[in-house]
Amino acid sequence: MEQSSSQKKVIVVGGGFGGLAATEALGGRKEVSVHLLDKRNHHLFQPLLYQVAMAGLNPSDIAFPLRRYFSSYKNVRVTLSEVEDVDLKNKRVFHSGEWESYDYLILSCGASHSYFGNDQWEPYAPGLKTIEQATEIRRRVLLAFEKAEKCNDPVEQANLLTFVIVGGGPTGVELAGAIIEMARKTLAKDFRSVDLTQSRVLLVEGGPRILAAFPDDLSDHAKKDLENMGVEVKLNTMVTDVSDKGVRVGDSEWINARTVIWAAGVQAAELSKKVSNETTKTGRLSVEKDLSLKSARDTFVIGDQASFIADDGNELPGLAPVALQQGQWAAKNILRSVQGKDRKNFEYNDKGSMATIGRTKAVAMVGRLHFTGFVAWVAWCFIHVLFIAKFRNRIFVLMQWLFSYFKFGRGARLIVNKKWQAYNKTEETDNEKP
Numbered sequence: 487m488e489q490s491s492s493q494k495k496v497i498v499v500g501g502g503f504g505g506l507a508a509t510e511a512l513g514g515r516k517e518v519s520v521h522l523l524d525k526r527n528h529h530l531f532q533p534l535l536y537q538v539a540m541a542g543l544n545p546s547d548i549a550f551p552l553r554r555y556f557s558s559y560k561n562v563r564v565t566l567s568e569v570e571d572v573d574l575k576n577k578r579v580f581h582s583g584e585w586e587s588y589d590y591l592i593l594s595c596g597a598s599h600s601y602f603g604n605d606q607w608e609p610y611a612p613g614l615k616t617i618e619q620a621t622e623i624r625r626r627v628l629l630a631f632e633k634a635e636k637c638n639d640p641v642e643q644a645n646l647l648t649f650v651i652v653g654g655g656p657t658g659v660e661l662a663g664a665i666i667e668m669a670r671k672t673l674a675k676d677f678r679s680v681d682l683t684q685s686r687v688l689l690v691e692g693g694p695r696i697l698a699a700f701p702d703d704l705s706d707h708a709k710k711d712l713e714n715m716g717v718e719v720k721l722n723t724m725v726t727d728v729s730d731k732g733v734r735v736g737d738s739e740w741i742n743a744r745t746v747i748w749a750a751g752v753q754a755a756e757l758s759k760k761v762s763n764e765t766t767k768t769g770r771l772s773v774e775k776d777l778s779l780k781s782a783r784d785t786f787v788i789g790d791q792a793s794f795i796a797d798d799g800n801e802l803p804g805l806a807p808v809a810l811q812q813g814q815w816a817a818k819n820i821l822r823s824v825q826g827k828d829r830k831n832f833e834y835n836d837k838g839s840m841a842t843i844g845r846t847k848a849v850a851m852v853g854r855l856h857f858t859g860f861v862a863w864v865a866w867c868f869i870h871v872l873f874i875a876k877f878r879n880r881i882f883v884l885m886q887w888l889f890s891y892f893k894f895g896r897g898a899r900l901i902v903n904k905k906w907q908a909y910n911k912t913e914e915t916d917n918e919k920p
Contacts, residue, residue, distance in 0.1 A: 493561070494589040494824050497579055498522045499569045499757070501529050501552045503806045504789035505594035507813030513559035517824045520561060521588075523581055525568035527551055530617060533806060533870060536657060538620040540664040541628065545617045569595075572760050574782040590784050590820045593771070594813065595755030597790035597804060599748055600768065607728040611748040614657055623747055627665065628901050630745050631673060634680045647685040648743040650733050652725050653750030654691030655698070656841040659708060661747055662689040662717045663844035670716065688718045688743070690725055690735060692750065697841055697849070699803060704849040707858045711843045725750075752804060754791050761785075766793045766801070775831035777816045786819070788812035794832065802834055811835065840866045 496512055498505045501524035512520045531548040538545055556562040571580040572593075578585045599613030612619050612626075627649070634646040649665050651658045669685035689696065689712065695705045696712075696719065709719050720735065727734035732743040754769035763779050764772040770793035771779065777792065779785045789809035794802045802808050811834060819829040840850035840862060848862035857865060 493517065493519045494820075495587070496520045496590045496592065496820060497586065497588040498592045498594065499579065500524055500594035500596060500755075500789075500791075501526070501564075502532075502594055502596045502789060502809060504809035504813035504816075505592065506552075506555070507810045508592050508594065508786075508788065508817045509556060509562060509813075511814045511817035512820070513556060513562050515561065515821060517821060518561065518590075520559075520563065521586070522552065522556065522562065522564045523567050523569055523579070524552060524564075525566070527553065527566045529555065532615070535614055535617070535620050536660045536664060538617065539614055539623040539627075539661065540668055541624050542664070545621065549617065569757060572757065574761065574779070574785055577784065590823070591782075591786070592813075592816055592820075593757065593761075593785065593787045593791055594789045594809070595757050595791050597752040597754050597768075597770075600751035600753040601748065602751055604728070607748070610728045610730050611652060611733075611746040613748045614661070625901055626745050627668070631669070631677065631680070631682060632901070633744075634682075635677050636679070643680060644684075644686070645732070645742045646744045647680070647682070648732075648741070648745075649685070649687045650741060650743045650746045651687070651689050652728075652733070652746065652748050654689055654693070654696030654719070654721075655749060658689055658691070658747075658749035659696055659712065660842055661749060662687050662712060663715060663842070663847070666712075666716050667844050686718065687716065688720060688741065690720045690723050690733070692722070692724045694722055696721070700839060700841070700849060701851060701856065704851060704856055704858065708841065708843055708849050711847045715844055715847075752790065758791055770801075776819050776829040777812055777832050778819070778829075784823075786816040788816050794834075796834060805839070807837060808834060840869065842866050 494517060496518050498509050498520060501522060505522065506529050509520055509522050512518050528549040528551050534543060534548045537543040538548065553564045556564055567581040569579050569581045578587045579591065598615055601607050612622050614620060614623060630646045634643050637643045637646060651662050666685065666687045669682045674682045697705045697708050712719055723735045725733050725735055726737065728746055732741045733746055734740050752768060754771070758765065758769050758771050761771060763781055766772065771787045771791060772793045773787050774780055777786045777788055779787060789812060790804035792812065796802055812832060815832045822829050838850060838852035840848060842848040842863060846860045846863050848866045850857040850862040850865050
C-alpha cells in the first residue's frame with residue numbers, strides 16, 4: 487500500500503475492539519492511510535473466550551483474521567508485528583527491527599492479568615485473556631476429570647475435583663457457573679468410576695460482593711444463583727498463596743485444589759511503560775477529554791490501556807463497548823484534525839451491562855431497568871450475536887449455544903496439548919497441606 491503525499495499516516499497498535507473500531511472508521515477514507523500492527527494475526531471476541539475454556543466453542547468460532555477483515559479497504563495495511571517501543575517526540579514506533587514514522591498514533595494494546603506482585607503464581611493459576619490461555623484452562627479442567635476417573639485415592643480424587651476461581655468479576659462468575667454445569671450435567675454421565683456431581687467449585691472474591699460494577703440487587707441475585715447451582719462463594723477473602731497443590735486464603739486457611747484459575751485484577755499493556763505520561767496504579771495511561779495524551783496531542787489511547795475520567799468523576803471500565811466507542815471517536819477526531827476542524831470531547835453512551843451465570847441464568851441492567859434469569863440470558867445471547875455479527879461464523883456460534891441450551895452439549899472437549907504427557911507423568915499424590 488503506497489501512501490499519497492496528501493494522506494496523513496495513522497498507525498494503530500492493537501487489533502482488539504478499540505483498534506478494530508478505529509481502523510474500520512478510518513478505512514476507505516482518502517485523507518488517511520492506516521497501518522494496523524498486532525502481535526497476533528486475528529481479532530479475538532473476548533466476551534466468549536470463557537466458552538472456549540469450558541469446551542463450549544472452538545477458538546476459530548470467536549476469532550477472525552485481521553487481514554481478511556480489512557481486505558476491502560485499500561488504504562489499510564495489516565502487519566503481524568509487536569511494537570516494542572514508541573517515540574512520541576519524534577512520532578515513530580519501533581517494530582520488526584526498525585522505526586516507523588506516523589502523523590497520528592492510536593494505542594489500543596489492551597491489558598493483561600495482574601497477580602499483584604506475585605507473578606510466580608501464574609504457572610499454577612492461568613488467566614483468561616488469550617486463546618492460548620483458554621485452551622490451557624480447558625486442558626487442565628478436562629484432564630482433572632480424566633485423572634479423577636483413574637484415581638483410587640478418595641482424598642486425591644476430591645482434590646482433583648476441586649476448582650478454585652480467584653476473582654468475582656464477570657469472567658470469574660461465568661467460569662464458576664460453567665465449570666459446575668459441565669461437571670454436574672454435561673459430563674456426569676460420561677464417566678464410570680468417579681461421580682462428577684461431587685465436584686466442588688469455589689469462587690473467591692476479595693471484596694464484599696461479586697460483580698462489584700453491578701448494582702447491589704443484581705450482585706446479590708448472581709450470588710444466589712451461583713450458590714443454588716452448587717458454587718461456594720467466598721467474599722472478603724484474599725488469596726495469599728498459590729501452588730500446584732491449591733491456594734491459601736487469609737492467613738491460615740488452605741484449600742486443596744488441583745485446578746486454579748485467575749480472574750482477579752488487570753494491568754495495562756507493557757507498552758504503556760514506554761510512554762512518558764501520567765498513569766494509574768494499574769498502568770493505564772491518563773487521557774484528555776478528546777482521548778489524546780496531554781504530552782502528545784497526536785497520540786490517542788483507547789480501551790483498557792486508557793484511563794478516561796467521565797463527568798461523574800469515575801474511570802470508565804475496561805469493557806468492550808467502551809473500547810468500541812472510543813475507537814470510533816478517536817478516528818473521528820483524527821479526521822477532524824486532518825480537515826482542520828476542532829476535536830470533540832468523548833461522550834460514552836452507556837447502553838447497559840450484563841453477565842451470564844449459567845444456563846438460562848444471567849443479570850443485566852439497561853438504564854434503570856434490571857433483568858435477571860431467562861430474560862436477561864436471552865438478552866445476553868442477543869447482544870453477543872449482534873457484536874459478533876461481523877464474523878463469518880455467527881450462525882454457527884448461535885447454533886452451538888442452542889445445542890448447549892437443549893442438550894448441555896460441549897463440542898470441543900479434546901485434550902490436545904504437547905504438555906499432556908509431562909503433566910500426566912507428574913500426578914500429585916501428596917495430600918498434605920504445604
